[in-house]
Amino acid sequence: MSAVLAMEPGKPCRHKRAEGCAIYDTRPEKPCRTFSCAWLLDDHSYPETMRPDRSKVVLSDIGEWEGWRVISATPVGDQIPEKTLAILRDFSLSRQCALLYYSLERSGEQFTGRGQQHAYGPPEFTKALAASSNEASFWQMGHAL
Numbered sequence: 001m002s003a004v005l006a007m008e009p010g011k012p013c014r015h016k017r018a019e020g021c022a023i024y025d026t027r028p029e030k031p032c033r034t035f036s037c038a039w040l041l042d043d044h045s046y047p048e049t050m051r052p053d054r055s056k057v058v059l060s061d062i063g064e065w066e067g068w069r070v071i072s073a074t075p076v077g078d079q080i081p082e083k084t085l086a087i088l089r090d091f092s093l094s095r096q097c098a099l100l101y102y103s104l105e106r107s108g109e110q111f112t113g114r115g116q117q118h119a120y121g122p123p124e125f126t127k128a129l130a131a132s133s134n135e136a137s138f139w140q141m142g143h144a145l
Contacts (some may be wrong), residue, residue, distance in 0.1 A: 035060075038071060047087065052076065055084045062100070065138045068125050069097040072142055078104045078111070089120050098125050100142050117142050 015022040027033060038059035039046045052058050057080050060072040073080060073088055080088070080101055092099040104115035117139055119129060129135055 062141050073101040078106045092121050
């Protein structure tokens with residue numbers, strides 16, 4: 001079993017089949033065995049529109065930062081569609097949680113492996129983030145995926 005499966009944003013895994021994963025029994029630890037899609041876990045009762053194939057984002061429940069629940073949204077392509085981002089922002093406000101989301105950098109048709117992290121949440125969260133002496137720990141949460 002290999003240690004890591006090379007995957008690219010916006011492209012399905014090369015082992016994906018109509019009936020499921022072609023290497024399920026021997027799938028690698030990362031990302032296959034360790035990753036849990038938050039939409040499937042449904043801890044926050046995500047709306048049906050947030051299903052990854054419909055929303056074009058993969059949701060992760062990445063833990064807690066200074067008392068705030070943090071969810072992460074990674075685009076399937078380079079950007080989260082505006083409609084999806086609006087739904088996620090409303091969700092963040094209604095559930096009183098922080099949203100860490102990404103835009104990915106592309107050079108032509110290839111992803112560069114770089115991008116930008118963005119944060120969104122209730123006004124109390126944004127104030128806490130701006131005032132925190134531990135702000136870097138929030139941004140690091142996204143690198144633990």
